[in-house]
Amino acid sequence: MNETIDLMMRHRSIRKFTKEQVPPELLRTIVQAGQMASTSSNVQAYSIIHVTDSEKRRQLAALAGNQEHVTESPVFLVWCADLYRLKQACDFKDEPAYIGTTENMVVSLVDVALAAQNAAVAAESLGLGIVYIGGIRNKIAEAAELLGLPELVTPVFGMCIGYPDQNTLIRPRLPLEAVFHENSYSSERYEEQLNRYDIMTEQYMLNRTGGKRSITWRQAMRDKLSKPARLHMKSFLASKRFWEDEK
Amino acid sequence: MNETIDLMMRHRSIRKFTKEQVPPELLRTIVQAGQMASTSSNVQAYSIIHVTDSEKRRQLAALAGNQEHVTESPVFLVWCADLYRLKQACDFKDEPAYIGTTENMVVSLVDVALAAQNAAVAAESLGLGIVYIGGIRNKIAEAAELLGLPELVTPVFGMCIGYPDQNTLIRPRLPLEAVFHENSYSSERYEEQLNRYDIMTEQYMLNRTGGKRSITWRQAMRDKLSKPARLHMKSFLASKRFWEDEK
Numbered sequence: 053m054n055e056t057i058d059l060m061m062r063h064r065s066i067r068k069f070t071k072e073q074v075p076p077e078l079l080r081t082i083v084q085a086g087q088m089a090s091t092s093s094n095v096q097a098y099s100i101i102h103v104t105d106s107e108k109r110r111q112l113a114a115l116a117g118n119q120e121h122v123t124e125s126p127v128f129l130v131w132c133a134d135l136y137r138l139k140q141a142c143d144f145k146d147e148p149a150y151i152g153t154t155e156n157m158v159v160s161l162v163d164v165a166l167a168a169q170n171a172a173v174a175a176e177s178l179g180l181g182i183v184y185i186g187g188i189r190n191k192i193a194e195a196a197e198l199l200g201l202p203e204l205v206t207p208v209f210g211m212c213i214g215y216p217d218q219n220t221l222i223r224p225r226l227p228l229e230a231v232f233h234e235n236s237y238s239s240e241r242y243e244e245q246l247n248r249y250d251i252m253t254e255q256y257m258l259n260r261t262g263g264k265r266s267i268t269w270r271q272a273m274r275d276k277l278s279k280p281a282r283l284h285m286k287s288f289l290a291s292k293r294f295w296e297d298e299k
Numbered sequence: 300m301n302e303t304i305d306l307m308m309r310h311r312s313i314r315k316f317t318k319e320q321v322p323p324e325l326l327r328t329i330v331q332a333g334q335m336a337s338t339s340s341n342v343q344a345y346s347i348i349h350v351t352d353s354e355k356r357r358q359l360a361a362l363a364g365n366q367e368h369v370t371e372s373p374v375f376l377v378w379c380a381d382l383y384r385l386k387q388a389c390d391f392k393d394e395p396a397y398i399g400t401t402e403n404m405v406v407s408l409v410d411v412a413l414a415a416q417n418a419a420v421a422a423e424s425l426g427l428g429i430v431y432i433g434g435i436r437n438k439i440a441e442a443a444e445l446l447g448l449p450e451l452v453t454p455v456f457g458m459c460i461g462y463p464d465q466n467t468l469i470r471p472r473l474p475l476e477a478v479f480h481e482n483s484y485s486s487e488r489y490e491e492q493l494n495r496y497d498i499m500t501e502q503y504m505l506n507r508t509g510g511k512r513s514i515t516w517r518q519a520m521r522d523k524l525s526k527p528a529r530l531h532m533k534s535f536l537a538s539k540r541f542w543e544d545e546k
Contacts, residue, residue: 053328056303056424060332060417081300083479085307087472089416090431093523094516096473105482132484137477140489142521149524154533155436161405162455165412169336170307173420177303184337189402200483208409225334226343230384232330235352236447237379242387269341274389276340282402286544289401297533 059177064222066181067121069214074126078178082213086171091163097156098164099134101199102127108198115195116187116210125212130188130195131168133160135294136204152204152293160294164208175213185210192288203293221260224252226269246270306423311469313428314368316461321373325425329460333418338410344403345411346381348446349374355445362442363434363457372459377435377442378415380407382541383451399451399540407541411455422460432457439535450540468507471499473516493517 053061083100091097103109112130113122122128139151150156172182188195188210195207230245250268257266267275289295300308330347338344350356359377360369369375386398397403419429435442435457442454477492497515504513514522536542 054424055301056306057328057332057421059303060335060421063335063337065337080475080479081304084472084475085304087475087478088307088310090310090312090419090429092431092433093519094470095520095523096478099478099480099484101480101482101484103482108482134478137486137489138520138524140486141493141517142524143517144521144525147525150527150530151524153528153530154536155529158408158436158455158532159433161408162412165409166416169413169416170420172337173417174304174307177301182337184339186339186406189405200485202484202486205484208405223341225331228327228331228334231334231343231346231381232327233346233348235348235350235355237346237348237449237452238447239384239387239449242384246388270388270390272340273342273385274391276342277385277389277396277398278391278394280397281400283397283400283544285405286401286542295533297530 060173062222063176064220065183066216066218066220067183067212068216068218069121069125069181069212070217072126072215074180074213079127082171082174082178085174086167089166089170091166092159095138095159095163097134097138097160098167099132099137099205101130101132103130111198112188112195112210115191115198116185117190119185119187121183121212122185122187122210126214127212129211129213130199130207131164131209131211132201132205132207133157133164134205135160136202139204152296154295154297157289157294161208168209168211172211179215180213181216183212185212189282189285192284206289206292206294221256224256307420309469310423311467312430313463313465313467314430314459315463315465316368316372316428316459317464319373319462321427321460326374329418329421329425332421333414336413336417338413339406342385342406342410344381344385344407345414346379346384346452348377348379350377358445359435359442362438362445363432364437366432366434368430368459369432369434369457373461374459376458376460377446377454378411378456378458379448379452380404380411380455381452382407383449386451399543401542401544404536404541408455415456415458419458426462427460428463430459432459436529436532439531443539453536453539453541468503471503
């Protein structure tokens with residue numbers, strides 16, 4: 053199609069990296085490309101913490117579930133939703149202000165993800181590999197403390213970046229029709245579409261594990277969603293004043 | 300730098316489009332590029348509603364604040380956070396399940412934004428222009444009703460796509476240092492950084508309006524955040540069962 057779309061179509065997460073460092077100027081370019089993503093009313097409600105201190109990296113990796121690549125990747129970034137800078141910028145005193153609202157929480161979560169995805173694609177366009185680390189939310193309060201995040205700032209995900217030292221398969225996505233609706237939401241054909249996807253996923257898993265393991269998408273989702281996960285998120289975001297709406 | 304990063308660096312929102320239609324195959328490619336974005340544990344917690352019905356377009360445009368481009372753009376998509384398909388896929392009966400949790404709300408908001416940003420960049424790589432439409436959240440319950448969204452599905456933003464019929468300036472972003480921290484969050488230099496950005500923003504606004512209007516970033520943010528905005532988001536997301544965590 054073109055270079056950019058071909059690149060996206062080849063995306064897979066990279067969890068093993070060579071020892072080659074990412075030049076600081078390249079990293080700056082990647083983050084600047086992230087900044088160029090759309091942002092709601094230009095609020096730019098995100099911050100990125102570049103973790104270079106090796107002891108801090110080690111502690112964060114432990115908090116994120118001891119994934120080796122969080123310690124080993126040449127670059128580790130923590131992408132945060134940030135309404136605090138806006139509050140500082142406005143310097144509201146006694147006037148009414150609407151900052152920590154559910155609407156703005158949504159805005160900041162979307163803003164940080166848009167910027168991160170631009171950065172991810174920019175990194176990949178430079179021959180780097182990346183993986184998002186949702187595990188940063190495992191012990192989110194401790195991670196936030198370690199990074200010195202003030203009120204109205206929360207970690208959303210980490211990101212490892214480096215030169216790939218593995219060549220993994222591209223994971224098939226849901227059939228287009230299962231996510232792309234015309235005029236109205238339609239789940240009528242989910243049964244058939246998910247059957248189809250289960251077969252694709254099983255085949256992919258077999259290929260990926262050299263025939264050793266396999267699971268359907270639906271079974272993987274059942275396994276995942278039958279267990280409680282990060283039930284602290286509601287109270288953590290409330291403690292950071294991300295939703296103070298009256299009702 | 301390279302084609303992909305150059306493209307990102309030239310991004311600006313497009314709100315005026317030529318009458319040229321976007322071929323269906325191209326739109327499918329754009330959405331498929333969106334699907335290739337990273338997704339948390341492969342949950343793919345999003346759906347896209349392609350609004351082709353002109354009466355529905357008109358109604359949505361009215362709900363979104365009567366922005367002309369929402370009616371006039373060749374393509375209008377509504378990007379939704381979607382935990383409903385997962386619920387269908389799992390078919391939990393009496394077993395305990397954790398679907399409508401704050402954690403999964405965050406996951407679905409991030410997932411939909413990552414996919415949308417890939418799609419946005421893919422569209423731009425094909426010579427198209429786009430603009431995100433947060434206004435879809437203005438009357439979110441009505442928009443959700445119009446699109447037939449079930450529980451656990453919420454509109455997050457719209458997106459207009461088409462061939463650009465305007466050549467707008469690139470809006471400067473915050474200085475890199477104001478969003479990019481090392482090891483710890485630091486707001487120490489915000490005053491200086493935001494002063495610098497205020498000057499850049501004023502100049503940009505003067506250039507954009509042919510010298511007619513200008514405003515600093517901080518003043519624009521003050522104006523925005525001193526007014527209540529979409530305070531229905533909390534109760535709407537609750538009504539859609541996006542956070543049912545016990546505490």
